[in-house]
Amino acid sequence: MSATLAEPQVLAHTKRALFPADSEDTYAVVDTQFSTDEWRQGVQVDPTVHEVLAPFNRVTVGGGYPDLVGVRRLESTYLAVERYGEEPPLIAVEAKGHASGGVDTERGIVQAYDRLHEANAAYLAAPVEAVSQTDRTLARELNVGVLGVTPEGTVDPLEVPRVVGNRTTTEINAVRFQASAQGVADRSFGLNHPKNYLGYPLALYADGDTEALLQRHDVVGATDAARQGAAFLDLIETTPSGGHDTDRDRHGDPYVRLTGLGEEVVRFAIAHEGSVRAALERFGDWYRSRRRFVDLEPAWGHLARRVVHQYPATNLLVAELQTLADDGDPTPSLVDLVVRLHELHPAFTVELFCKGDPKVRQRVLTRDGDLRRAALEDGTVYHAPTVFQLKAMCYHAGILTERGAEPDRLDPLEDVWALREPL
DSSP states (O other): OGGGOOHHHHHHHHHHHHSOTTOSSOEEEEOGGGOSSBSSTTOBOOHHHHHHHOSBOOOOBTTBOOSEEEEOOOOGGGSSOSOOOSSOOEEEEEEOOOBTTBOOHHHHHHHHHHHTTTOSEEEEEEEGGGOOHHHHHHHHHHTOEEEEEOTTSOEEEEEOOOOOOOOOOHHHHHHHHHHSTTSOOSSSOOOSOHHHHHHHHHHHHSSSOHHHHHHHTTSOSOHHHHHHHHHHTTSEEEESSOOTTEEEOTTSOSEEEEOHHHHHHHHHHHHHHSSHHHHHHHHHHTTTOOSOHHHHSHHHHHHHHHHHHTSHHHHHHHHHHHHHHHTTOSSOBHHHHHHHHHHHOHHHHHHHHBOOOHHHHHHHBOTTSOBOGGGGGSGGGBOHIIIIIIHHHHHHTTSBSSOOOOGGGOOTTTOBOOBSSOO
16 A cells, blocks of 8 residues: 555645645745656546645755745644744755655655755655665754655654754745745735725724724725735734734734834824824725826825835846846836746746646646746736736836736736836
8 A cells, every 4th residue: 555655645745744724824835846647657646636735836945946845833743943033944845755666765865955055954755664764864864854654644753853044045035935924825915006005004003993994084995905915015913912003803813013114104194194093084085096196195105115115026026127127128028027037036936926726837837847938928827916916006106117907807918017217
């Protein structure tokens, strides 16, 4: 029975154990070599395994591409120490399964060790009966964890590694970014106007129920989406317990409080409008306005520009759009932009623009992690929070020349991404 435990199954069981779907501040991707329907010649991959392994991306860590890379605060059973600083560790996993030549556990340990140049912890995951005492000794000497996987799906930590420091790269930051409160998850930006998010910290600070204030002053009707976007823009954060300037969510927990950036928005409102209440009333004047925000209300529009620009994805987009303009292409299409970004920041580009659906990643990426340009010409492969909401916010803040569009109405070859004020 154990002989049927091939690498995709080993990896699926490992991902379930280390990165459960219901855990917070977690993100993990599996290498694109596992995105194919056939694993080695004649070995079909069960669709349910694909669902567990998704999303697929190719991330460079150390000298190669881990089978699985993710970010999460692991339980103490998987690590030699429980405390590892403010940020959760970046984890790299090399999986080995049964093949015609057996299970190459030693190679997996050496590969995992190579990932420690940039990962905080690295593991070999393999069928439990294939792991020898010699393997465990080697792994212990190299500070590599060993996970023994059974056909039933149990994952036992046979050797636990110590967390180590590392250097970060843009590729690694792509995974860290997705695991953070600002990552482009399926639920990130649900609204396409920055004033909807600026209003949330004001209503949170003001006396009264946050949701009621937002609706009473016609700031925004979709208050849940406004709060979600405010968190992604680092204007608010959730905390386990209450305190000054906190607010419960509609389910009663956790609490929400202003960040330093959110406090600056409140200070601006008081200085510019006289009080937070007066500012909320001004927001009602802009309800359903189609005019570019920075032209309609320059002071608030420029504040929105500073807030939107500090979002990590915006920084990357502006820098590369400026480079394209310098190279003689000031008005690239969405396809051209994604191709350009992928050459420089492949993992980040895929996470930012492409849906995480396994079928989409399979269409967009080859087994080796290269882009299929023809697939990028279909608007439905794109991530709406980026091509619609984020782009629209950049338009209203005066950063980009055009609004965004929903993926089902998007023509990627005609969709222009251009700086309004290129240098």
